[in-house]
Amino acid sequence: MLGLARLPYGVLYVIAEGFYFLLAYVVRYRWRVVQQNLRNSFPEKSAAEIDRIGKAFYRHFAQVMVETIKLAHMSDAELKQRVNFRNPEVLERHFRAGRMALGLSSHAGNWEWVLTSGAVWLSAEVDGVYKPLSNPFFESFMHQLRTRTGAGLIPMRDTLRDMVQRRGEPRVVSLLSDQAAGPEDRPYWTTFMNQDSGFYTSADRLAARFKCPVVYVSIKRIRRGYYEIVLTELYDGNAPLPADEFPITDAFVRHLEADIRAAPEQYLWTHRRWKHKRPA
Template identity: 75%
Template sequence: MLAIASLPLSVLYGVAYGFYLLLAYVVRYRHRVVVQNLRKSFPEKSETEIARLAQQFYLHFSQVIVETLKLATLSGEELRRRVIFRNPEVLERHFAKGRTVLGLSSHAGNWEWVLTSGAVWLSAHVDGVYKPLSNVFFENYMYRLRTRTGAGLIPMRDTLRDMIKRKGETRVISLLSDQAAGPEDRPYWTTFMHQEAGFYTSAERLATRFNCPVVYVSIHRVRRGHYEVVLSDLYDGSTPIPPDSYPITESFVQHLEQTIRENPVAYLWTHRRWKHKRPVAPIAN
């Protein structure tokens, strides 16, 4: 893989076009899921428009694959040039107060480049919460890619333990908060892209327990191989949150919808985001 990663990005994008043809037209990778997700998320669009979005998504997805492989050889300087943090001061003012900040991001743009570029852009340490892969080879490979610029990784199951152990440390903890939470996760249910969806509520639990500010991390693709990150405050880390209330998560959902609508092609439509259904309450006799 290192030999592939050593190729110039201009060459790798040619490889990505081959991936695109394979995924979109030969293998038709999760094609039904992609089209169904797009149809339900954009009911106002025609079938022709949905088909065009699906094709454009597969091309973007293929380019993200080779961009992720390229992380093995990208220097911190080049990564900083390709991923621009437009307003890092949103995080830096929290760091100046010695705060731990929760950064809520999503599978939009190139989420792998955002974590690694954050490590070269920001003055404080950057940790990403992630779900380890079951395949040992790919787990070790992705771990090296994600940490080579100085970012750290926290297995999802160890998040609370890590925050207790490192309480008060100045850093940002990045969470990909758009993943599907099942009924067993006690999710917050809301409308997301015209559909009911369950979201993890770890943002509220961790922010209130550790008095952490929360920031939304929006990833925009500017052009091929170039992205910008825009940060927005969601929670100041001190305002009381009433029990059974999820203002942070709801604000995250609203911000994420805006990000997706600005560039639908750049979201991860292969993910079965709406596979879980809200439990139906039993009818009282």
């Protein structure tokens, strides 16, 4: 994999086309899941449109694969050139005030470039909450990729303890907030992409406890190999949050839904996002 990272982008994207062909036409990786997710999310679209979006997604997914590998041999300057933060001042003003912030991102665009590019764009530390992989080799490999530009990683089970211990430090703690929450997680249930969906409520609970601002992190591919990140403040960390309501999570869902509708091929449709059902 490290050998691949040294190849020029032109060669990597040729390899990505090979991955795309294998995923979409030979292996048909989770093809039924992708088709079901797309049909349920876009009931107004024809079968031909669903097929087109599905194929475009596999091409995008293959490109994200080689771009992630490329992280092993990218300079900070190159990463900063390829991922443009349009409005970093949304976070920087909180850093200047000595505040910790939460960043809510998703499996859209190139999600693996969000944390690493944030570490080279922002003046404060960027830490990502993650679930360690069970395979030791891939856990070590992905840990090195995700931290090589200076970002930190926080195992999911240690999130609260880490935030308590470092509550006075200006930084952003990034959460991948679109993952499927099960009934045991006491999720916030809402309609997302025309389907009942349960979301983790960590953002609301942590923001209320630590009085920290929350931003939505949108990343979109503007052309092959180049992305733009736009930050939208969802909560300023000052006004009290209502108990047993989840306005931050709901705002995240609405922003993500708008991003998906604008560029559906850039979302991770192989993810079993809707595997849980709302309790009767």
